[in-house]
Amino acid sequence: MTLTRRDQKSLAVCGHDGEGLCALAWVWHWGTPRAKLTEGKVSLERRRVSQRRVSHSSEKGSKLGSSLHLPAPQDVRVYSYNFRSSLRWSPVKVDGGPVLYTVHFKTGAFNQWDEMNCTHISRTECRFPQLLNEPRWTVTLRVRAELGPAVSDWVESEPFVAERNTTLGPPRVSSVPEAQSSDSLLISITPPIASRRGDSLLYHVSYWENSTSAMKKEMSTSNTLFKITDLKESTLYCFTVQVEFMTLSDFKILGLPSAPQCYSTTISVGLFFIWRYHNTIKYWSRPPFKIPSHFEEVCVDFLFSPIPSPCTRQW
Structure with missing residues (x-):
């Protein structure tokens, strides 16, 4: 069977697209090749349009995900008690799942943000590592909220110096x-x-x-x-x-x-001795019986008198 010049050109176009749909759609029967070729080219075009739509949808979703923005943490402060310090903040409440947090720090000597031991944590407190427990260092921290690809802005704390800002407890x-x-x-x-x-x-x-x-x-x-x-x-x-x-x-x-x-x-x-033995002391401290002095003079007069002396009477 001999193909016409037009049919050969159509097959060449299909082969150039590299899809193979035209070859599968070709029926070696007189009167059908041109219709099948047309159907194959339409199917190919539909597939390309579908791929472009999927690609556009995926790109649009990616842009949407990167543009999601969470509320930033509030009340970001450093709390320090007896030189044991930590960064605290209020929780971020949004729909869609639990919010995680990441904390960075920098010092006055090295003005570059670095990670702490608090990356993708669920709690709203980050304790200072031993490295930062230097009382004379000036430390600044920042924290942000995270939920999947969505993040919040960074929120920085006030510069903190432990020997000036810590609270001393009672002894x-x-x-x-x-x-x-x-x-x-x-x-x-x-x-x-x-x-x-x-x-x-x-x-x-x-x-x-x-x-x-x-x-x-x-x-x-x-x-x-x-x-x-x-x-x-x-x-x-x-x-x-x-x-x-x-x-x-x-x-x-x-x-x-x-x-x-x-x-x-x-x-x-x-x-203590007086209090413990006060009764005994009171008894022994009573003054002894003694005849008054004016009676003693009378007793002396009766010594030379035949009358019995009242001083010798047994009372």
Whole structure:
């Protein structure tokens, strides 16, 4: 069978497209080749249009996903207590699943953002790693919310310096019973932080009698074991202690005061003996029986009288 020039040209077009649809649609029968060729070319064109639509839809979805934007975290602050610090923020609430967070940091010496130990976390707090627990470093942090491909803007914290911005807790205070006396109390203090090289701790003590009209007295010391003197014996005293942290650069942080605690002085040995044996002492301390002096003169006169003397009468 011999093909016409027009049929050969059509087959050449199909072969040039490389799809093979025209070859499959070709029926070697007179009167059908041209119709089948046309149908094959239409099918090929439909397939190309479909592919272009899928590609356009995928590209549009990709652009939509990259343009999703989450609300940024709020109330981003650094909280520090006794030089243990962390970044905290309010949770971001959106539909579509749990929101994750990522935190970065930079220091005053190296002004470049770096990752912390808080990447794609679900909690709303990120504790400082040991690397950042340097009291004199200036640290800035930032956090953003993440949900799949959607992210929020970064929110930065205020620059933070631990030796200036941390909160010092109260010390632990106790009395040493074995060293108590009638006029003093021996006090022991456990500081909330360890003293660092170049820094110092000063303890401000306020104490008063446990009465409504008592006046507060104050003293300061750098010792963790000290004595409060010139107290009344057998009296209940209450006191609080507040730590003052002083840095090498003369910057000061006044800590939280301890809760009032009350301890009593002891009674002196002499008073204790009198109190313990007061009945016996009272009995033996009664004055002995003694004749008044004007009766003694009468008794002397009766010594030389025949009348019996009343001084010798048995009472």
